Amino acid sequence: MIFQPSLPFLEVSNVTFRFEDDQKDVLRNITFDINENENILVLGPSGSGKSTLAYCMNNLYPASVDGIMSGSIKFRGKELSSFESGEINQKVGLVMQDPDSQFCMLTVEEEIAFVLENIQFPRSEMKERIDYALDLVDIKHFKHRLIHSLSGGQKQKLAIACALAMEPELLILDEPTANLDPASGFELVRTLKRLKNKHSFSILVIEHNLDYWLEIMDRCIILNSAGELFFNGPPSVCFNHFAKELAIEGIWLPRSIDAGLKLKEAGLLTSSFLPMTIDELIENSKDIGNTIKFLTTEVRKQKPNPSPAIFEVKDVSYSKDNHILIEDISISINGGEIIAIAGSNGSGKTTFSKCLAGLIPSQGEIKFYGHSLGDWPEEQKWRRLGYVFQNPEHQFITDSVMEEINYSLQSKEQTAQNYKNKDILRTLRMADHVNSHPFSLSQGQKRRLSVAVMLVNGQEVLIMDEPTFGQDAVTSKEIIDFAVHAVPETGSIIMITHDMDLVDRYADNVLVMEKGKMIFYGAPGMLWNQPGILARASLRLPFLKELEMHLEGKYAVK
Missing domain, CATH: 3.40.50.300 (P-loop containing nucleotide triphosphate hydrolases)
Incomplete structure (x- = not known):
């Protein structure tokens, strides 16, 4: 009503x-x-x-x-x-x-x-x-x-x-x-x-x-x-x-409007009005088979032949104040892979990512590039691994956007010019804020700066907690695309997200968590066909899969 x-x-x-x-x-x-x-x-x-x-x-x-x-x-x-x-x-x-x-x-x-x-x-x-x-x-x-x-x-x-x-x-x-x-x-x-x-x-x-x-x-x-x-x-x-x-x-x-706009520009929509719902999108598509095919071209496909394992995780657990927050998780993350971590609020996503980065102590075994995570000298570890916190303020230590970038580079004994930090800030729409104090930025701008600080360092592995939080559509795509191109092909991106369209488009594998436990680990396409897992993790289908589900029983797509 x-x-x-x-x-x-x-x-x-x-x-x-x-x-x-x-x-x-x-x-x-x-x-x-x-x-x-x-x-x-x-x-x-x-x-x-x-x-x-x-x-x-x-x-x-x-x-x-x-x-x-x-x-x-x-x-x-x-x-x-x-x-x-x-x-x-x-x-x-x-x-x-x-x-x-x-x-x-x-x-x-x-x-x-x-x-x-x-x-x-x-x-x-x-x-x-x-x-x-x-x-x-x-x-x-x-x-x-x-x-x-x-x-x-x-x-x-x-x-x-x-x-x-x-x-x-x-x-x-x-x-x-x-x-x-x-x-x-x-x-x-x-x-x-x-x-x-x-x-x-x-x-x-x-x-x-x-x-x-x-x-x-x-x-x-x-x-x-x-x-x-x-x-x-x-x-x-x-x-x-x-x-x-x-x-x-x-x-x-809205997802149906966005899809309808793309179809209209491609001449695949019969109505002059854009559809507000999936049912309206189906009813006003000229050829629903071509509609699915056309919209699917944007979805990223898995990359073949991944590199050797970057993370080898075996029976990792974490407890705090007599509460088990992470329990017996075992996975392997290979070079070249983009991994998504998903699950309901409080399922342990952020806690597990901090275990991976060694930010909190955990039980079990975590190997990073073949060596126990605990054996890595901190400076050497952070040269290869970047972590973008869920709360951007946790990363800021200087008085301006440019100083934040420069400080990050100085820690690697590099100069801002070598890494073209202004180009990075321009790409992430921060070029007009180089003299602004990080805490004066909007929440979306803070998130972009926290990502930029990690990307200028050129780490091989990047862990990002809700990287598109508070971002508009254009900047969300730019952040992920920039991260994909900034991290070497043999490296890896691990991102925590509730956005299943993002997972569908970019992730090679997705780890789904419930109450600190792993309940799924595999390709996104396998997850979409497991409604029980999606329901337990409070997740929704990506738009294209939801569109396909609406078609089942209504239209026969040949």
């Missing part, structure tokens, strides 16, 4: 924002209203100012940063700046892109209690409200867990629970599904739909993964790369009339 909007209660008028140390505006003359009970999807390429806009609407900016804002934002006719400190945050709830930046307490229960105490929620009703909020996002069983022990996806759920506990009039979600496994992403949308049947509130979602949200969205607001308002209107108009322009801007398209 799509809720019909009533009167505007939040008004954004001619808002321009920039950081004091920056000459470039992040946002330029943004104007729009939000109506009661309305659901709005905010889109834009990485670095277009989407998160900055959210922080302005919550009054975090410019109050909490050295920033300059002109224009006005009113909530029910009252300027945000005139509200008492913290007052507007009860009415406009915000879930940030990086959930760690929101937490103040040690445990899950304490965090939600802290939120409720700030809004003077009755103590007698607090326990029931905490359980209710945790149950909404299916983490009630983590009630007494330490927050730092949660996975990235579990932290994301906690941040959402904190916002829902306040029952705000406007809920702003900044990349809410970026850290969630596919099943949790769909469940979040279903949860919000159920809540809106009981309570009156509006939702503004900043998102790259659009397939979760389209069915409940009333309106799209699109920012371009200059931080300007590009479009404000219904999703059907947005994607049918501006799909090509959005793709050029680097904005993710």
Whole structure:
């Protein structure tokens, strides 16, 4: 059900924002209203100012940063700046892109209690409200867990629970599904739909993964790369009339729209309107057999004759605080292979990758290029192995983007010129930010910098934890393609991801994990034919395989 909007209660008028140390505006003359009970999807390429806009609407900016804002934002006719400190945050709830930046307490229960105490929620009703909020996002069983022990996806759920506990009039979600496994992403949308049947509130979602949200969205607001308002209107108009322009801007398209656009340009679509669903795509394809063949040409095929093993992993386990987090994993990763690690939130993906890199001690045996991982001198190991953390901030140690690159190169006694670091930054769309402090970048830009820092070093093996997190469509492809070309053919890329289209396109093998155990290791094509494994790991099929499944029983493809 799509809720019909009533009167505007939040008004954004001619808002321009920039950081004091920056000459470039992040946002330029943004104007729009939000109506009661309305659901709005905010889109834009990485670095277009989407998160900055959210922080302005919550009054975090410019109050909490050295920033300059002109224009006005009113909530029910009252300027945000005139509200008492913290007052507007009860009415406009915000879930940030990086959930760690929101937490103040040690445990899950304490965090939600802290939120409720700030809004003077009755103590007698607090326990029931905490359980209710945790149950909404299916983490009630983590009630007494330490927050730092949660996975990235579990932290994301906690941040959402904190916002829902306040029952705000406007809920702003900044990349809410970026850290969630596919099943949790769909469940979040279903949860919000159920809540809106009981309570009156509006939702503004900043998102790259659009397939979760389209069915409940009333309106799209699109920012371009200059931080300007590009479009404000219904999703059907947005994607049918501006799909090509959005793709050029680097904005993710719904998967059926993206496929339909490619088919239309190839003359394989019968309708003048782009399909919003897989069923519409099938119904409006001229020749469904050629459609599958045409779309499949983009999928990467396995490379023959892999090189000898880089990693030999035998019976590797890891425990912490008497909890078994990794249990008896044995795999071999050969040179020339791209390996994906997938699984539900909290399944142990990041923990296992840290075992592979020797960042945490583990039991069992890990051989790296034929020698025990523990026998490698640290400096020699890191000359051959690069690790991109899930949280980019964990890697930054200098005061500017260029210094970050230079520091990485100095550790190898090389110069920036030898590695053409400006070319790397240009490729990853960071050339305009060489003097920016790493912590002032958007989350997507931080991710690109963390990848660039590893790529300039020329390591043979690269482990990347959610490399496309927070990235627009163009940059996501550029990051992976750049990594593929930067790593030698005899090397290897190991990436943690929830994006099965990415796995389908690039991976030679995929490791699927559940509760710290390996439940599958093999070629992606084998995984797609095992629905039980996909369900256990909370994964979804890649688009092309999903399209084929829809065809079975409907059309006979010859």
